[in-house]
Amino acid sequence: MRACLDCVPCFIRQALDASRLITDDENKHKEVMTRVLKEVSGFDLNLSPPEFGQIIHRIIRKEFNNPDPYEKLKKLSTQRALSIVDSVKEKIKNSNNSFETAVRFAIAGNIMDFGMKSDWDDKIIMNSFDKALKTSIDSSLVEELYNELSKAKTILVLGDNAGEAVFDKLLIETFPENKKIYYAVKGSPVINDVTLVDAEDAKIHEVAEIISNGADIQGTVLRQCSEEFMSIYNNADVIISKGQGNFETLTNEKAKIYFLLQIKCQVIADFYDYKLGDWKVTTTNRLKESQ
């Protein structure tokens, strides 16, 4: 996705949110905000939103000498997800279409995103799960995805947020059997994106091989990813991408990618003619057709 000036105030707010997660010291918040504003004023405003976020979150981690400011929030997300995982598992098991139900809960889990808002709001989060079975999604594309998975040998799932990964595991459990499945995580912490330790907390290793994409940027920016990751990406028969960050960085790629996400940002909603709060199942091919 191209650069967007609306992202500037949003990332400055993210920097403030992250500072507050780390310390209550208001003087330190001011100091970091001044530093962030100084850096941002020197930015090329043609940077893509993830590149912009990468620089901001690097400053935050460096200023506070804290490699993972969102660690607590990620642990909380995973704990909360694990607290409801059995009831979700039951719903998937008892459903007429376990795969589609699992897709629905995997999209519901995409609400565990602290880019737009750093506070934990249990009501908003649980509401996402409550409406999982009712929200409109493209069922024909879900069926197409299942057919593609049936024919595939290797499958790559691109994780998005910590906590959400718990439901990605349930989705993987509904895949056709005997597949080689990779679950890609960020190479090092950036905001609350899922990393190796978070994926292990979600027990992803029980159903897939967890691989690092080698980068500390939101989404999947291929030119920043490791060779190991790229080899798996290039050879996967099916790629499933979770969340907005992966969506905005991968929509123009050649590979056929299935996107599962909630639309949580007005800029993205406007750009693709979606509505804020939409649940989307789409593919790179579909997006090209509609252009």
Next chain:
Amino acid sequence: MRACLDCVPCFIRQALDASRLITDDENKHKEVMTRVLKEVSGFDLNLSPPEFGQIIHRIIRKEFNNPDPYEKLKKLSTQRALSIVDSVKEKIKNSNNSFETAVRFAIAGNIMDFGMKSDWDDKIIMNSFDKALKTSIDSSLVEELYNELSKAKTILVLGDNAGEAVFDKLLIETFPENKKIYYAVKGSPVINDVTLVDAEDAKIHEVAEIISNGADIQGTVLRQCSEEFMSIYNNADVIISKGQGNFETLTNEKAKIYFLLQIKCQVIADFYDYKLGDWKVTTTNRLKESQ
């Protein structure tokens, strides 16, 4: 109100909104944003929100060589207000308590504020008027205000937004008769705040003497106001303050001021333990008691 770091990203967004109101030229938007970020990075982050806004909006007006970027939006607000004024007038006339009904519509009109969002959203705006008779307000304080007005010789109303002034006129029409009434406007344009020309468009001059406060800052920062204004302020028997900007700049003043406003900003809501969307009738005295 004290400085708040949350206002930093909000004012940067306001700068972008204002730039877009003036031109569609994205390169110019980028140029102005870079300039604004550079200036802001040098700011004392202890500035109060209105002081912060004042500097930002001065930059915008200077960069675009446009003394009144919100002029069109202000005209639209006044036109839309005038399009419904007769039906509101009818409701006030047929009401059991015309004064309270007029207070309600004066608060409803406070929705015409483009600080939080620069787009015209007719649905949100009209919804505010639709719920005018139903929303909870402090009726006993409205009665107290009417009693104070009855005893007063001179009354000062501090205007807030263009468009909203149309309903302030209806409120003034329900004041007890034979009073000297002043309606204060901004000295020169700042965001969509009501200025002399906007107040005249709303026909305020038919019911009150329009006076300038001499400043180009949101709210009423007394140390920036003209001597003429201060003389009227100091001698008014009753002061009625409209909107959030006046509220946040006057809550700590000694004078007894009646505030009529909608709570539209989370920072203010949190600070005073209000809820976003609350309709407030309160006074400086009440606020001191609750501290």
